[in-house]
Amino acid sequence: MCGIVGIADAGGVSFSLYSALYALQHRGQESAGIATFDGAVLHKHKGQGLVSEVFDESLLASLEGSVGVGHVRYPTTGEKIPENIQPFNFRFRGKNIAVTHNGNLTNTADLKETFEKRGQIFCTTTDTEVIGNLIADELRISGGMEDAVLHCMRILKGSYSVVVMLDDVIWAFRDPLGIRPLCVGKLPNGHIVCSESVAVDALNGTFIRDVRPGELVRIDATGITFRQIAVADHPAHCVFEYIYFARADSVVDGRLVYDVRRHIGQALSENETICADLVSPVPDSGIAHAIGYSEASKIPYREGLIKNRYMGRTFIMPTQEARENAVRIKLNPVKGHVLDKSVVLVDDSIVRGTTSRRIIGLMREAGAAEVHMRIGSPALKAPCYLGVDMPTRKELIASDKSNEEVRKSIGASSLRHVSIEALISAIGMDKNDLCVGCLTGVYPLAIGCEQCSRRRVELIGGTYQSNLGVFKEVSEARTSTK
Ligand code: 5GP
Numbered sequence: 358m359c360g361i362v363g364i365a366d367a368g369g370v371s372f373s374l375y376s377a378l379y380a381l382q383h384r385g386q387e388s389a390g391i392a393t394f395d396g397a398v399l400h401k402h403k404g405q406g407l408v409s410e411v412f413d414e415s416l417l418a419s420l421e422g423s424v425g426v427g428h429v430r431y432p433t434t435g436e437k438i439p440e441n442i443q444p445f446n447f448r449f450r451g452k453n454i455a456v457t458h459n460g461n462l463t464n465t466a467d468l469k470e471t472f473e474k475r476g477q478i479f480c481t482t483t484d485t486e487v488i489g490n491l492i493a494d495e496l497r498i499s500g501g502m503e504d505a506v507l508h509c510m511r512i513l514k515g516s517y518s519v520v521v522m523l524d525d526v527i528w529a530f531r532d533p534l535g536i537r538p539l540c541v542g543k544l545p546n547g548h549i550v551c552s553e554s555v556a557v558d559a560l561n562g563t564f565i566r567d568v569r570p571g572e573l574v575r576i577d578a579t580g581i582t583f584r585q586i587a588v589a590d591h592p593a594h595c596v597f598e599y600i601y602f603a604r605a606d607s608v609v610d611g612r613l614v615y616d617v618r619r620h621i622g623q624a625l626s627e628n629e630t631i632c633a634d635l636v637s638p639v640p641d642s643g644i645a646h647a648i649g650y651s652e653a654s655k656i657p658y659r660e661g662l663i664k665n666r667y668m669g670r671t672f673i674m675p676t677q678e679a680r681e682n683a684v685r686i687k688l689n690p691v692k693g694h695v696l697d698k699s700v701v702l703v704d705d706s707i708v709r710g711t712t713s714r715r716i717i718g719l720m721r722e723a724g725a726a727e728v729h730m731r732i733g734s735p736a737l738k739a740p741c742y743l744g745v746d747m748p749t750r751k752e753l754i755a756s757d758k759s760n761e762e763v764r765k766s767i768g769a770s771s772l773r774h775v776s777i778e779a780l781i782s783a784i785g786m787d788k789n790d791l792c793v794g795c796l797t798g799v800y801p802l803a804i805g806c807e808q809c810s811r812r813r814v815e816l817i818g819g820t821y822q823s824n825l826g827v828f829k830e831v832s833e834a835r836t837s838t839k
Pocket residue numbers: 601639642643670671672673704705706707708709710711712713745746747
């Protein structure tokens with residue numbers, strides 16, 4: 358996952374970047390970083406931990422400049438090592454460059470190999486450095502970021518929303534399928550590009566619009582401009598952003614996430630035959646879904662669990678044992694609400710099944726008579742290669758189990774997931790415009806031996822002339838013309 362932001366603002370950017378990253382903290386809690394440019398020098402600070410732990414006032418004051426980029430990291434590719442903390446920055450032909458990336462490339466290994474054959478070295482194990490190299494590779498030839506981004510869109514495979522600072526200009530682009538979100542806003546004295554609209558809100562800005570799939574945005578002191586670099590016949594927006602990842606108060610690709618979740622909850626309550634006393638969310642991720650369920654079913658909404666707000670997400674614990682213990686500290690059942698009651702418990706998703714199993718156990722210990730688990734996503738059947746942290750089929754409880762087997766395994770009285778059709782209708786987009794790889798095992802681009810429903814992508818921008826399709830040929834052709 359990860360959250361990214363770029364800001365140009367005449368009044369200075371470091372405190373604004375900090376606020377924006379704070380608003381995007383849910384997209385990554387492992388590390389945070391900011392890079393700014395003051396007209397002559399690139400300033401940066403990065404560290405492991407939450408945004409509030411990594412920065413303080415004097416540090417922020419030292420990050421001078423009227424342009425900058427920031428990043429919160431949730432590791433999908435690359436280990437947890439300090440070198441991997443973004444922004445990834447370097448100097449190239451006298452220019453200062455800082456790159457931030459949200460997404461996951463599927464051809465990193467091939468690209469690295471090609472670069473390494475040319476003698477290039479890599480300092481990190483991230484996709485971001487590969488993107489940085491690709492940009493530098495094209496800047497070397499044409500000198501322009503439009504061409505560099507066109508080059509990226511020809512060669513990169515996978516998902517990538519990217520924000521780059523190139524001296525005093527912010528460039529941002531979204532992969533042609535628009536898999537991960539990216540949007541732009543107007544600030545009182547400048548502009549912002551960021552993963553989610555909540556970061557625009559945090560700065561009292563005005564949301565302009567989502568960056569279109571395949572579009573390049575340029576922001577500097579003079580304003581904002583857009584340029585379409587590539588067009589796909591269909592985008593492939595990630596459904597999991599709506600189910601779980603994005604903040605409920607964000608508007609992603611024109612949909613308020615909260616409402617999508619509420620509609621999912623409403624759909625979940627259709628055709629129910631159970632008789633329940635209350636609907637409780639698994640906080641916080643199941644709240645909007647549970648409210649929708651309660652609205653449509655008329656079963657009262659009552660919290661059966663209270664969350665300790667001062668604890669991180671259980672998912673980021675390193676081992677299964679640590680994850681299991683963490684749930685108990687994080688959530689406490691409200692005995693007075695659930696004793697002898699039939700409870701509908703609503704969560705956004707079941708991944709490994711750890712959370713559901715634990716929580717159902719807690720509810721039963723607290724005296725619940727029945728615990729009916731309702732899930733705001735269809736069963737997760739296949740891994741995500743495009744940026745969500747659910748790596749292998751083996752770890753996904755539903756990948757090889759029937760609904761009844763999962764129900765037994767988590768100890769629920771009954772278990773239902775929302776259907777793919779109802780999910781798509783709650784999002785309100787054409788089913789061909791969404792990535793549902795984790796639900797169906799069919800991905801919007803070719804990934805190894807997995808099935809795919811490939812999109813057709815046409816490159817339209819830039820002045821790039823070569824028709825060579827393969828990176829290796831491209832680099833050879835270029836070397837020979839240099
Ligand atoms: P499980 O315990 O089944 O492995 O995970 C399910 C819980 O994890 C749900 O409550 C859901 O909100 C949360 N979850 C689902 N996907 C992710 C993710 O990518 N990252 C984090 N941190 N939590 C997730």
